[in-house]
Amino acid sequence: MALCHRRKDYECRVHHIEPGSLVLLPGETSASLVVHVCSESEFEVVDHAQAIDCSTGDSKIYLLRPSLASKVLKTIWASKEGLRITKLLDLLNKELTGDLCVQSENLKLEQQHIHPLLAAMHRMMSRNYGLFNLVHESVCRAVENWYFAFSSYRPDRAHFPFSGCFRTHVPLQRKRVAEQNCAWVHKFMA
Amino acid sequence: MPHSLQWLGPLLAGQFSDQRVKLIVSTLGKCEKYWSGRCFQVLKEEKANILKIGKVSTFQRDVMINEILRRSQKQIDKSFDLTQKLTDPHANRSNPLYISILVNEMKHFGGYQAAHSDVELLSNFVDEMLQNTNVPQLLDIIFRRLERKFVLPPLKQRYSLGTCVQNNLKLSAGNDTRKVKHGCKCSR
Secondary structure, eight states: OOOOTTGGGTOOOGGGOOTTOEEEOTTOSEEEEEEEEOSSSEEEEEEEEEEOSSOOSSSEEEEEEOOHHHHHHHHHHHBSSOBOHHHHHHHHHHIIIIISOOOOGGGOOOHHHHHHHHHHTGGGEEEETTEEEEOSHHHHHHHHHHHSTTOOOOTTSSOGGGGGGBOSSOHHHHHHHHHHHHHHHHHHHO | OGGGGGGHHHHHHHHHHTTOOOOOOOOOGGGGGGGGSHHHHHHHHTTOOOOOOOSOOHHHHHHHHHHHHHHTTOOOOGGGOHHHHHOSSOGGGGOHHHHHHHHHHHTTHHHHHHHOTTOOSHHHHHHHHHTSOSHHHHHHHHHHHHHHHSOOOOOSSOEEEEEEEEEEEEOSTTOOOEEEEESOOSOO
């Protein structure tokens, strides 16, 4: 099994395999929905109703549809104090057009795409002065465990103009620092 | 920092003399053991009026469930006995955030049923959710629902992600989930 040779350039596309994305697997004529990422090289899928015109002749995995919930939650998680909806859209569109190189206009995200999602998540999100943020530490932890278990957030990817708004730690590092602080406090309290 | 709370006792004692009430609230389960720790001793020596608020009682849980359902003009049949289902050795199920998330998610049963046709009864759906004993695990179920319900338009062109090494690794009988291996081991 080969290592990704383009890792340094952050061009490896495997990070688009995330819960909720729709993929086409080799030799199959229907799409598969990614339900869980199990390890750095394994993920779980279930059959999806969407039929494909023809199967691919090669052994590649193809992305048919990125995961909206994953991208929104990961981006909001990475923000320090939350994001305005305009900034969130800007970042997501940059990722889709820049990182994914999607040129088609049908994937330009508008407010109507993410408003219903944000409304459905209102119990786990706060909205202060227009800034959407995760409301509770438990929600942050759930996002880390579900979406970042085998991936990391790279603040240098397409977010340069807003780099001041983002955390600098990847989740695993952040978790370790938090655990160290917690242990230190508990030691004095007990 | 919590270990240097000596200043808090005198301050609170002064405030209590004015018959004003101060609340120090923590929802951390780990704090239970600190009731006999240094912070508590500092407050106790100052004879502060201390009211411990413990776990959510059955009555409080009932009120909470009914209130959440009432906001969306729903109610739950008494025969369903959700309170009994939540009365469990797992202390995390008494967590107000856990109860709030569970009851709010129950309202989406119709949508969940459409995505998971195997779940036909609300009780099965609730039992399945209750298998997750803490808030982050419960949120995983919600994330799954959101991923299926709120989607982007499909890409016009397929986008190659990498080489598939192994496909169709069946996990267990009766489970529709399959495991797939790809050829890249980078840390993503």
